[in-house]
Amino acid sequence: MSLCKEQALDVDCGKLPPMPYGSAELLNGTTHLGSVIQYSCTANFRLVGPVRRTCTEDHQWSDSSPRCEEVRCPEPVVAENSIVSVTGNDRMHGRTLIRTSVSSKSGSTYRIGALVKYRCERGYKVIGESLSTCEDNGQWSGVTPKCQYVDCGNPGELQNGKVTLATNATYYGAAALYECDVNWKLDGVSRRLCQDDGTWSSEAPVCRELTCPEPSIQIKDSVGLIVVTSTLSIGGEAHYRCERGYSLRGNQTRPCLAKGQWGGGPPVCIPIDCKSPKPIENGRVIIANSSTLFGSSIEYHCLPQFQRVGPFLRKCMDDGAWSGAEPSCELASNEAADSGTLPLSVGVGCGIVLFLLMLLGVVYMRLRKATPVKNTENIEGAERKEDQNAAVMSYSTLHDTNGRHIYDHVTDNVYDSPYSEHLADNAAYGRRSDTDSAYEPEPVGPNAVVTINGVAVR
Structure with missing residues (x-):
């Protein structure tokens, strides 16, 4: 072993204590001279100090110890x-x-x-x-x-109305007040606020024209009612009228008020009724179809020997009155003249009848005292003689004062022509009942002769 190696092995820097939140790694696996240690930190921590340290000859690691600091x-x-x-x-x-x-x-x-x-x-x-x-x-x-x-800006204009800024500002918390013109109604909120997000609260309102609703006809008794409107705006009018045959009861005109409501109540249409006519003297009034409503008619009939003066037919008009003037039944002119001499005629007739009865009594008494006939031939002759003297009355022998037969001027179609209003106006006779189609014969004229049992009484 060489001298250098021996000297290196003699130098040992020793192991380092563990580093919190980090680690130290010996790169060559030893702590002898020249060894290198490398430091690192765990997640969310960062190394403060040197990353590497080396073992020096003085048996110390180079630099100071690093640390791991939280990020x-x-x-x-x-x-x-x-x-x-x-x-x-x-x-x-x-x-x-x-x-x-x-x-x-x-x-x-x-x-x-x-x-x-x-x-x-x-x-x-x-x-x-x-x-x-x-x-x-x-x-x-x-x-x-x-x-x-925050500035919400101008809230915009309001058509047919106006917008007022309460504080003359458009910043946060400012208020915008909305108001419509006369006869216009606000549809929406009347107050908007500038919000913290820079917008005005709610949606912008609009002004809608204030109008009245269509006047409806929903009343049960309003049959025949007609309503006409030129406009539904404030100040407009609804005009009411009735169909012919009905009369208006209530307001003829209703105004559209400022609140969008029609003034007054709706009218109703009442059927026109002329009411029952007054009775007439010496005559009868017949109500056709038993109705006195508009369009119905009434007929006037006089009693025999009375003549109608005025119309025969009257109708119920749209003003609730019967047409024309009320007629009257007056005694015929010939009947009026005869009524003055009636007592005298009755007295004369009674006297004649009494005279004839007395005369017949005298004749009868004389015949009882006559000589009786003794043979049958005389009896039969006497009977025939008595028959020839007897008074005989036949309808075929009746004549008027002009010498004409009373049935010569009777026409066959006297009942064929219907009774019309035109002819009835000048007629002097009347119908006997509502269901009888025949009419009373016209009273006889002043020159006619009436006979009772063959004896003229006038």
Whole structure:
């Protein structure tokens, strides 16, 4: 063995104590002169000092002993008007550390993996990344964000309305008030706030024209009601009318009020009723179809020997009254003249009848005292003689004062022509009943002769 080797073996620097959070490796496996030791640290630790040391002749390792130091991030930078919260640090598990720009720095460090969240004071918003992580190089990731003053800007115009800034500003917390013009209604919120994210709260409202709804007809009794509207805007009007045969009861016109409602209540249509007509003297009033509503008709009929003065037919009009004037039944002119001499005629007739009865009594008494006939031939002759003297009345022998047969001027179609209103206006006779189609015969004229048992009474 050479001298140099012997001297090297005589020099031994010895083994080093273990290094916390790290390790030391002998590169040539010995601690003799010239041996080299190399240091390294575990994860999340870094070596502070020399990486290698050599055994020297003075039996010492070169340089000083290194150490392993934990890698930690420094206190995060807190921008003006910002707030920083740190989570995941080993010294405050489950807790959040909050720092502001005015807080005193604590000099704390943070382990790798700790999380920093940036946010701004009210009225400001974050510009940049709001999250940062402590990396294994002991630095926070990304760039420190800034806090910028929040300005929501002009909230915009409101058509058919106006927008008022309560504080004449658009920064955070400012309020915008919305209001519509007259006859317009706000659809949406009336107040919006500038939020911390730089936007106005809620959606912008709009102004819609205030109108009245379509006037509906839903009332059960409003059959025949018609409504017409020119506009549904405020100040417009709804005009009501009824179909023919109905009368309007209620408001004919309803205005559209400022609240978007129709003024007053809706009208109704009532069927027009002319009511039952008054009865007439010496006659009858017949209501056709038993109805007095619009369009119905009534007929006037006079008793025999009375003549109608006025219309035969009247109709129910749309004004609720019967058409024309009310007729009357007056005694016929010939009947009126005869009524003055009736007592005298009756007296004369009674006297004639009494005279004839007395005359017949005398004849009868004389015949009873006559000599009886003794043979049958005289009896038969007497019977034939009596038959020849007897008074005989036959309808075929009746004549009027002009010498004409009373049935010579009777037409066959006297009942064939229907009773029309035109003919009835001048008629002096009436129908006997509602169901009887025959009419009473016209009373006899002033020159006609009436006979009773062959004796003329007038």
